[in-house]
Amino acid sequence: MDRITRDTVLDTAMRLVMESGIENLSMRKLAAELGVAVTSIYWHVGNRDVLVDQLVDRVIADMGAISVDGSTPVERVVSIARSCRRMILERPHLVGLVRERGLESLMMLPARKALVREMTAAGLRGARAGEAVQAVQYQIAGFVMLERALENSAAEPPAVDHWRGELALEDPELAASLSNVTDGDRLFVLSVRALVESLLG
Amino acid sequence: MDRITRDTVLDTAMRLVMESGIENLSMRKLAAELGVAVTSIYWHVGNRDVLVDQLVDRVIADMGAISVDGSTPVERVVSIARSCRRMILERPHLVGLVRERGLESLMMLPARKALVREMTAAGLRGARAGEAVQAVQYQIAGFVMLERALENSAAEPPAVDHWRGELALEDPELAASLSNVTDGDRLFVLSVRALVESLLG
DNA sequence: CCCACCGGTGTAACAGTGTTACAGAGCAAC
DNA sequence: GTTGCTCTGTAACACTGTTACACCGGTGGG
Numbered sequence: 527m528d529r530i531t532r533d534t535v536l537d538t539a540m541r542l543v544m545e546s547g548i549e550n551l552s553m554r555k556l557a558a559e560l561g562v563a564v565t566s567i568y569w570h571v572g573n574r575d576v577l578v579d580q581l582v583d584r585v586i587a588d589m590g591a592i593s594v595d596g597s598t599p600v601e602r603v604v605s606i607a608r609s610c611r612r613m614i615l616e617r618p619h620l621v622g623l624v625r626e627r628g629l630e631s632l633m634m635l636p637a638r639k640a641l642v643r644e645m646t647a648a649g650l651r652g653a654r655a656g657e658a659v660q661a662v663q664y665q666i667a668g669f670v671m672l673e674r675a676l677e678n679s680a681a682e683p684p685a686v687d688h689w690r691g692e693l694a695l696e697d698p699e700l701a702a703s704l705s706n707v708t709d710g711d712r713l714f715v716l717s718v719r720a721l722v723e724s725l726l727g
Numbered sequence: 728m729d730r731i732t733r734d735t736v737l738d739t740a741m742r743l744v745m746e747s748g749i750e751n752l753s754m755r756k757l758a759a760e761l762g763v764a765v766t767s768i769y770w771h772v773g774n775r776d777v778l779v780d781q782l783v784d785r786v787i788a789d790m791g792a793i794s795v796d797g798s799t800p801v802e803r804v805v806s807i808a809r810s811c812r813r814m815i816l817e818r819p820h821l822v823g824l825v826r827e828r829g830l831e832s833l834m835m836l837p838a839r840k841a842l843v844r845e846m847t848a849a850g851l852r853g854a855r856a857g858e859a860v861q862a863v864q865y866q867i868a869g870f871v872m873l874e875r876a877l878e879n880s881a882a883e884p885p886a887v888d889h890w891r892g893e894l895a896l897e898d899p900e901l902a903a904s905l906s907n908v909t910d911g912d913r914l915f916v917l918s919v920r921a922l923v924e925s926l927l928g
Numbered sequence: 929c930c931c932a933c934c935g936g937t938g939t940a941a942c943a944g945t946g947t948t949a950c951a952g953a954g955c956a957a958c
Numbered sequence: 959g960t961t962g963c964t965c966t967g968t969a970a971c972a973c974t975g976t977t978a979c980a981c982c983g984g985t986g987g988g
Contacts, residue, residue, distance in 0.1 A: 529936070552974060563938045565977080570936090574975065625826075625876075642905075646898065656904025661918040668869020671876075675826075697847065703857025704843075717862040720925035721918065727925075730965070753945060764967045766948080771965090775946065 530560055532570045536580050543581060548622040578627055585620050589613055592636055599648035600722050603641065607666050607718040608711075610637045614670050621674045634663045648726045658725040665721055673710050731761055733771045737781050744782060749823040779828055786821050790814055793837055800849035801923050804842065808867050808919040809912075811838045815871050822875045835864045849927045859926040866922055874911050 538559050542551050553574060557564045571577045592609040596602040614620060641662055645655045739760050743752050754775060758765045772778045793810040797803040815821060842863055846856040 553976085554974080564975090565939090566937055568976075638905075642901070646901070651898055652900035653904045655898070655901045657914060657917055659905065660909055660914055661921065664870055664873055664914065664918065665866060665922075668873040669865055671872060672865055672869040675872075697852060697856070699853035700843070700847070700856045703854045704839075704860065708861055713858060713861055713865065716858055717865065717922065720862065721866075721922045724921035724925035724928075754947085755945080765946090766968090767966055769947070 528561065530562055530566060530570065535560065535567055535570050536577070536584065539577060540581055540584060543619050543623065547619060548578070548581075548626055575627075578623065582623050582627055585617060585623060586635070589617075589636055592640055594640055594644070599644050599726055600719060602644050603662060603722045603726075604715060604719050606637055606640050606644065607662065608715060610634070610666050611670050611711075611714060615674075618674075621671070625671075634667055637666065638663065645726075650726065658722075661725060662718070662722065665718060669714055669717065673714075729762065731763055731767055731771065736761065736768055736771050737778070737785065740778060741782055741785060744820050744824065748820060749779070749782075749827055776828075779824065783824050783828055786818060786824060787836070790818075790837055793841055795841055795845070800845055800927055801920060803845050804863060804923045804927075805916060805920050807838055807841050807845065808863065809916060811835070811867050812871050812912075812915055816875075819875075822872065826872075835868055838867065839864065846927075851927070859923075862926060863919070863923065866919060870915055870918065874915075 535556070539551065539556055542556060542559060553564050553567055557567055560567070567577075571580065590613075592606055592613065594602050594609075595605040638659065641659045642655070645658050650658055736757070740752065740757055743757060743760060754765050754768055758768055761768070768778075772781065791814075793807055793814065795803050795810075796806040839860065842860045843856070846859050851859055
């Protein structure tokens with residue numbers, strides 16, 4: 527009997543997603559949570575797709591500004607990347623959200639401007655600078671997406687590598703480094719720094 | 728009436744996936760295609776999840792060997808990465824397949840061995856080499872996953888960047904480079920080369 | 929005042945999904 | 959012949975997104 531609003535629908539949808547993930551959000555559950563029939567939701571938001579789109583927009587809107595620290599350009603770009611990664615990892619529902627829609631690029635919009643500033647500050651101009659920005663963006667987004675995807679399938683079998691035995695004899699430290707469950711932040715910073723140092727050099 | 732086999736089930740499932748993608752594969756459609764009831768499929772393969780797992784294993788098994796060209800270590804790693812990317816892009820269904828399961832890491836197994844060889848040939852040892860291998864692996868897989876995800880959502884709105892106007896005044900070539908739909912291969916090779924040069928330097 | 933309209937809601941259905949309890953064929957072995 | 963095993967079919971359960979249609983409450987016009 528209580529009237530609902532497009533905003534109340536989006537609010538409780540957001541709450542449900544943050545509680546139990548996008549994969550457990552259905553129109554019927556949302557309607558039940560609102561104490562209303564399914565058709566009301568369709569009247570207010572139209573579709574499940576536009577509902578998810580609205581949720582993505584909300585999450586991206588509240589991602590806030592990224593922090594830029596460091597004195598050298600490399601350190602500043604690394605700090606941007608790190609801030610980006612932290613911001614995404616702090617929002618576990620975001621990955622599922624943008625995985626359902628195809629809006630991965632929007633994930634990067636706040637960083638883009640900061641990256642352009644740093645690249646030009648480091649002396650890059652024109653297409654060189656543009657490619658550098660895109661390369662770093664792709665690396666950040668790709669890394670985090672992959673990282674999240676891998677951690678969900680952590681129950682993976684040990685992936686019997688037959689050649690790992692012989693490798694362990696030649697360079698046991700290398701074999702151990704490949705077997706270890708990766709320290710995400712360390713590998714991330716290492717990769718970004720390597721890429722940026724090369725791009726700016 | 729015709730008896731079916733686990734292999735015939737997997738074969739036609741694979742065919743259906745290659746024809747219309749994993750998202751259009753349902754147990755009922757598969758059963759209909761086989762001219763059999765759903766329960767037979769369940770008896771033979773058990774589950775939809777194990778069915779998809781089997782399909783992933785098949786695709787990975789037929790990925791074959793990667794080619795390694797080039798004289799310098801950097802060029803050889805770039806060639807490995809490029810070969811990997813091509814192999815994945817040639818199998819459009821693979822991305823949907825591994826996106827449904829969480830087995831992204833398996834995507835890289837054939838490349839791993841080659842990367843280890845090149846890194847040690849370039850003089851890297853121990854944890855340094857292991858991290859380098861993982862960094863390149865993450866970059867390849869992340870880049871390709873992101874690339875495929877972006878190309879599916881190409882109908883995206885132009886993403887009104889308010890600051891692009893002022894940027895265009897300062898460095899029009901940079902603005903154009905950021906606006907352009909990215910040339911995937913060029914950006915990929917550029918990124919991998921930059922990363923590897925820095926890791927090996 | 930009444931009636932028509934419109935915004936919003938509810939009922940019930942359609943078509944599709946994965947999965948399974950259960951009954952039954954066909955065949956081999958004892 | 960009867961038992962037992964392998965495999966298949968029927969029919970259902972519990973979901974999903976979506977919609978055709980009826981209804982209810984208010985607001986404005988005649």
